[in-house]
Amino acid sequence: MRERSIASFRRRTQRLKGHQSNEPKEKLIREVIIPEVINIQELANRMSERAVDVIRLLMKQGAMHKITDVIDADTAQLIAEEMATPSSAWPRQTSRKACSIPLTIRPIPNRVRLS
Secondary structure, eight states, X not given: OOOOOHHHHHHHHHHHHHHXXXXXXXXXXXXXXXXSEEEHHHHHHHHTOOHHXXXXXXXXXXOOOOXXXXXXXXXXXXXXXXXXXXXXXXXXXXXXXXXXXXXXXXXXXXXXXXX
């Protein structure tokens, strides 16, 4: 009869150890900088939370979202405050004059010739 390999035995013991440690881990708190728009997955990553928990919180508030949906800064800040994560929003530009990059618009040609 064939015996288990050492690697197989180690994998089995690690798997059993992993299931025994169901203790909640210490929550990592980070300062989150929130842009004007952000998707739910990125927000969860920045807050070091699970995206499922963020979606669950949104569902409790009556909004149905997917993990790839984009939310605005106000909603993201409410979520961060609800999950007890310190957050700050990027400064918003209220007018075109606030932008430091000059805006130049060139007309798009109707036809493109390939020679």
